[in-house]
Amino acid sequence: MCYYKLLEHLLHTVLYRERKLKMRKSYAILMIIIGIILVGTVGLLAGGLKGGGFRSQHERTVSVKDGVIDPGQLNGNFMVDETGDYRLGVSWRPEGIKGVLSEGDIGFVTAVVIEDDKGEVIFKADGLALEINTDIRLEKGIPYQITHYFFNDKAAFTEFAKNYICGIKMADSVADQYSFEDLASNGSWNIDSKLTVKRVGVSVWVVTGLSFAIIFSVILTVILTIAITRSHRLESPKYDERQEMERGYGFKYAFFSLLTYIIGLLIVDAAEIFTRIDMRLFYAGGIFIGVCVYVVYCIWTESYFALNQDKKTVMIIFVVIAAFNLALGITNIIRGTMIEDGHFTVHIANLMCAAMFIVLFVTVLLKKMKDKKSEE
Amino acid sequence: MKNLKMKSARAALDLSQDELAKRVGVSRQTINAIEKGDYNPTIQLCRSICKALGKTLDELFWEDGDDQD
Numbered sequence: 001m002c003y004y005k006l007l008e009h010l011l012h013t014v015l016y017r018e019r020k021l022k023m024r025k026s027y028a029i030l031m032i033i034i035g036i037i038l039v040g041t042v043g044l045l046a047g048g049l050k051g052g053g054f055r056s057q058h059e060r061t062v063s064v065k066d067g068v069i070d071p072g073q074l075n076g077n078f079m080v081d082e083t084g085d086y087r088l089g090v091s092w093r094p095e096g097i098k099g100v101l102s103e104g105d106i107g108f109v110t111a112v113v114i115e116d117d118k119g120e121v122i123f124k125a126d127g128l129a130l131e132i133n134t135d136i137r138l139e140k141g142i143p144y145q146i147t148h149y150f151f152n153d154k155a156a157f158t159e160f161a162k163n164y165i166c167g168i169k170m171a172d173s174v175a176d177q178y179s180f181e182d183l184a185s186n187g188s189w190n191i192d193s194k195l196t197v198k199r200v201g202v203s204v205w206v207v208t209g210l211s212f213a214i215i216f217s218v219i220l221t222v223i224l225t226i227a228i229t230r231s232h233r234l235e236s237p238k239y240d241e242r243q244e245m246e247r248g249y250g251f252k253y254a255f256f257s258l259l260t261y262i263i264g265l266l267i268v269d270a271a272e273i274f275t276r277i278d279m280r281l282f283y284a285g286g287i288f289i290g291v292c293v294y295v296v297y298c299i300w301t302e303s304y305f306a307l308n309q310d311k312k313t314v315m316i317i318f319v320v321i322a323a324f325n326l327a328l329g330i331t332n333i334i335r336g337t338m339i340e341d342g343h344f345t346v347h348i349a350n351l352m353c354a355a356m357f358i359v360l361f362v363t364v365l366l367k368k369m370k371d372k373k374s375e376e
Numbered sequence: 377m378k379n380l381k382m383k384s385a386r387a388a389l390d391l392s393q394d395e396l397a398k399r400v401g402v403s404r405q406t407i408n409a410i411e412k413g414d415y416n417p418t419i420q421l422c423r424s425i426c427k428a429l430g431k432t433l434d435e436l437f438w439e440d441g442d443d444q445d
Contacts, residue, residue: 240403
């Protein structure tokens, strides 16, 4: 949402200074661009709110005592609310054991099978530990059953392989890849088990959201363009010479802040320090830093608002954008989309954006207080 | 360097900073900055201020030691 302010600066500095374009054209362009941004924002929001996926993360304990595995198998169910292609992620790994597992590290071989409601196997895999990412087609409304089977006996695994993995011919060779005799005969293992089912490609919700957004934006753009171009209050923002100079300094400071940030980001990226944070967040951070430095500097030097600009309107825009993003951020926290797999996701950008507009709003208030004190 | 001449010329006309700013077409803060010596106006703005206050450039903006801070 901060793009609105960015756009405003861009248009003020490019279009109005040029004076070559008539005001009506400028505002029409402004409205069209705002419309396009609205399309993106509303569409992404609509699409993002409904992903059609599934995720679960559990800690399981599997123990082997005198050759008996407890539990013998684990079952779970999941459904998707949209038919389509999904990225299936299955992770099954004993805690505290990194790298490639050998038979001595664990007491059983795990096989995972996903079946539909008719008992048809749609996915299967096996291993001492599992790290699977694959594309799979899932149907809406079908209760899929995911089952983890555990084996420490070659004959039982071969029988399983015949039925689920590869058929009779290959079952022996599949079983031969494990040294069942070397498996740990006693022990208990805490397993970090994750299952993620994420929609691949464009969700129908995104398409629906975008369609509504396009229709809404076109109508809004037309209405606003007509309303504004007919208005007699059309005036280009006027800044006096000191304000123009300060705005120039503002751009300079914002540019160097951004430059410093990018250099820092390159170092952080190379050193792989914040690997648990989505890099897109850092890019968003750069935008926020640049805008914040520029706007805060301009507000503080009384060069942000034009001579003929209504401060109250801008303040209201700040508050509305902050509140809107804050609400989205809180929704993201409640829905648990802020952190995925222990990583901060790009959904935290809403909170960052809200924080930025709160900072800008507070700066305006502080400046007002300072001005009141210093008035003659 | 504070511009006390400008401040006194404005006060003589019983104008507030805001009123002078409106006459000249700049922000109140710009007038404030000029009077405080925080900003050196261009010759064009100096002329506008002089016209608004009914003074000459020399009277308002020529340094003669009296308005040294």
